[in-house]
Amino acid sequence: MSMVGIDAGEAYLCLAQWSVRGNLRTWRAMEVALAGGSADPGGSARRIRAAAKAADILGGPAVCAICTPKVDVFPLTLRAVASESLDEQVAVQAVDRLNCSPTEVVLDYARLPVEMTRDGEHGVSVLVFAVPRALAEGLLRALDRAGFEVERLMTPACALAAALARSDPGERYVVVFPAHEATSISVVEAGHVLLERILPWSVRGLVGHMHSELDLEEEQCRRLLFQESALAGAAIEPLAAEAPSTRGSLEGALREILGPFFQDLSREVAGCVGYSDSFLRRAQIAGIVLTGPMAGNALLREFVAKASDLPLIELEGRAGLPRRGECGADFACTPAASCALWPQEGRS
Amino acid sequence: MTVINLIPGVILEQRASRKCLHRWAGRLIACGVVLAIAYIGIMRVAAGTRSEVQRLSERVEQLQGRFQGAESVIGERDRLATRLAAIASISNAPRTGWYLEQVGTALTPQAYLNYVGFEHCLVAEGKSGSGKKGECESSLVLRGYAPGHGDVGEVLRALKACGAFNEVTLAAVTELPGESSRRDVRFHLECRLAER
Numbered sequence: 001m002s003m004v005g006i007d008a009g010e011a012y013l014c015l016a017q018w019s020v021r022g023n024l025r026t027w028r029a030m031e032v033a034l035a036g037g038s039a040d041p042g043g044s045a046r047r048i049r050a051a052a053k054a055a056d057i058l059g060g061p062a063v064c065a066i067c068t069p070k071v072d073v074f075p076l077t078l079r080a081v082a083s084e085s086l087d088e089q090v091a092v093q094a095v096d097r098l099n100c101s102p103t104e105v106v107l108d109y110a111r112l113p114v115e116m117t118r119d120g121e122h123g124v125s126v127l128v129f130a131v132p133r134a135l136a137e138g139l140l141r142a143l144d145r146a147g148f149e150v151e152r153l154m155t156p157a158c159a160l161a162a163a164l165a166r167s168d169p170g171e172r173y174v175v176v177f178p179a180h181e182a183t184s185i186s187v188v189e190a191g192h193v194l195l196e197r198i199l200p201w202s203v204r205g206l207v208g209h210m211h212s213e214l215d216l217e218e219e220q221c222r223r224l225l226f227q228e229s230a231l232a233g234a235a236i237e238p239l240a241a242e243a244p245s246t247r248g249s250l251e252g253a254l255r256e257i258l259g260p261f262f263q264d265l266s267r268e269v270a271g272c273v274g275y276s277d278s279f280l281r282r283a284q285i286a287g288i289v290l291t292g293p294m295a296g297n298a299l300l301r302e303f304v305a306k307a308s309d310l311p312l313i314e315l316e317g318r319a320g321l322p323r324r325g326e327c328g329a330d331f332a333c334t335p336a337a338s339c340a341l342w343p344q345e346g347r348s
Numbered sequence: 349m350t351v352i353n354l355i356p357g358v359i360l361e362q363r364a365s366r367k368c369l370h371r372w373a374g375r376l377i378a379c380g381v382v383l384a385i386a387y388i389g390i391m392r393v394a395a396g397t398r399s400e401v402q403r404l405s406e407r408v409e410q411l412q413g414r415f416q417g418a419e420s421v422i423g424e425r426d427r428l429a430t431r432l433a434a435i436a437s438i439s440n441a442p443r444t445g446w447y448l449e450q451v452g453t454a455l456t457p458q459a460y461l462n463y464v465g466f467e468h469c470l471v472a473e474g475k476s477g478s479g480k481k482g483e484c485e486s487s488l489v490l491r492g493y494a495p496g497h498g499d500v501g502e503v504l505r506a507l508k509a510c511g512a513f514n515e516v517t518l519a520a521v522t523e524l525p526g527e528s529s530r531r532d533v534r535f536h537l538e539c540r541l542a543e544r
Contacts, residue, residue, distance in 0.1 A: 162349055190349075
C-alpha cells in the first residue's frame with residue numbers, strides 16, 4: 001500500500017491510494033464532502049474514516065494538497081544580502097503582501113530556479129505559499145483523527161509539478177486545475193513551481209450557477225460539467241432524447257452560462273503564459289495541462305486552447321497516474337494521486 | 349522540485365507530544381505486563397511456599413504431639429521408678445529388722461547405742477550381679493557408749509562373727525572424761541551389709 005494522497009478544500013476531500021499486484025498498479029480513491037469544514041474536526045474525521053473504509057483505503061502517512069481561494073501564493077524578489085538570511089527576508093517582506101496578520105497564516109517558500117538582476121543588483125526569487133493557520137489546523141486535526149497523518153501540506157501545483165517531472169523532465173507547462181473550491185493555474189518546469197495562482201472559480205460555484213440557471217438537479221449539472229460532451233451520457237438522458245432543437249438550445253445555454261467563466265479562466269491562463277515568457281527565464285512552453293474533474297469538458301478545452309494557442313496535454317494515465325475514470329466515474333483524483341506518488345525516502 | 353510544507357508548528361508539536369505519550373504509554377503497558385507476570389510468578393511461588401509451610405507446621409504439630417506423648421511416657425516411667433523404689437524399700441524392710449536383731453545380739457550387757465544409721469543402696473540391690481556391686485553398698489552406722497575398750501572389742505568381734513556384715517570397721521573410739529579406772533568410751537562403727 002502506498003501513502004495516501006489527499007486533495008483537499010475547506011469542505012471537500014479526495015483521497016487516493018495505490019497498490020501493486022504483479023506489474024499492475026491499482027488505484028483506490030474516494031471523495032467526501034465535509035459539511036462542518038475545519039470548524040468540526042470530529043464530524044469531518046468520522047465522515048473521512050467511514051468513506052475511506054468504504055473505499056478500502058488504509059490510514060497512515062499522507063501528503064496533502066490544499067486548494068482553496070484562501071491559500072495565497074506570490075513571488076518575492078529578495079536582494080542577496082549576506083547579513084540577513086533568506087528566512088528573515090521572506091518573513092519581513094511577506095508581511096506587506098498578506099491580507100492578514102502573519103500569525104494567522106502558515107508560511108513557506110521555495111527558491112525559484114531563475115536568475116534575477118534589477119538595477120545592477122543580483123536578486124533571489126522565491127515563491128511564497130501562505131495558508132490560513134486555522135484552516136490548516138482544522139483540516140490536519142480532522143485527518144489526524146481519521147488516521148491519516150499528513151507529513152506534507154502543499155498546493156496542488158507542487159504535487160502536479162512533481163508528477164509532470166517524472167513523465168517529461170525539463171519541459172515547461174502551464175497546469176490548469178479547476179478544483180471543487182478554487183482553480184489553480186500554475187507554470188511548472190522540471191518539478192519546480194515557477195508561478196501559481198489560486199483563483200476563486202470553482203466546480204462548486206459553476207454547478208450552483210448551472211443549477212440556478214437550468215432546470216436540472218445539481219447532480220445532473222455536475223455530470224454535465226465533468227463529461228467530455230455536453231450531451232453525452234446518462235446525466236441528461238431525458239433532455240438528450242428530445243428533439244435536436246432542444247439539444248441545440250441546451251448547448252447554447254451551457255455556452256451562455258459557462259462561457260464567461262471559461263473566458264476569464266482562459267485569460268488567466270494566457271496571462272500566466274505571458275508571465276512565463278516575460279518574467280521568467282525564457283523557455284518554450286510545451287503545452288497546457290488541464291486536469292481535475294473538468295479536464296474533459298469540451299467547452300473549457302476549446303476556450304483554453306483558443307486563448308493560448310498551445311497544445312492541450314492530458315496528465316491522466318501518465319507517470320503512473322490513474323487514467324480518466326479509473327478512480328471513479330464521476331470524479332477525478334489526479335491531484336490526489338500525484339500526492340500519493342510524492343517521492344518519500346524509504347518508501348516505494 | 350518545489351518542496352514546501354505548510355503544516356503548522358502546533359500540529360507538529362501535538363504529534364510529537366502524542367507520539368511521546370504513546371511511547372510512554374507503551375512503556376508503562378510493557379512494565380505493567382512484566383509486573384503482572386512477576387506478580388503471578390511470585391504469587392505462585394508464595395502459594396507453594398505457603399503450602400509447604402503449612403505442611404511443615406502440621407508436621408511440627410504432629411511432632412510436638414509426639415514429644416508431649418513421649419514426655420508423658422517419661423513421666424510415667426519416673427513415676428513407675430519411684431513406685432518401684434518404694435516397693436524395693438518395702439521388700440527390704442524385714443532384712444533391716446534382721447540386721448538390727450544381729451546388732452542387738454552383738455552388744456554386751458553394758459554397751460548401748462545412741463545412734464543407728466542405715467544407709468540403704470537401692471542401686472546396688474537393684475543391679476545385683478551386674479558387676480558394680482562395690483560402688484554402692486548398703487551399710488549400717490552404729491554410735492554408742494560402752495563401759496570400756498573391752499566391751500567395744502567384744503561388740504566388734506560379735507558383729508564380724510554374726511555373718512550379717514561383710515566388713516565391720518571401728519571408725520572411732522573416744523574415752524569420756526572421768527575419775528574411775530573403768531572409764532566409759534564412745535564408739536563409732538561402720539558395718540557393710542552382707543548379701544543374703
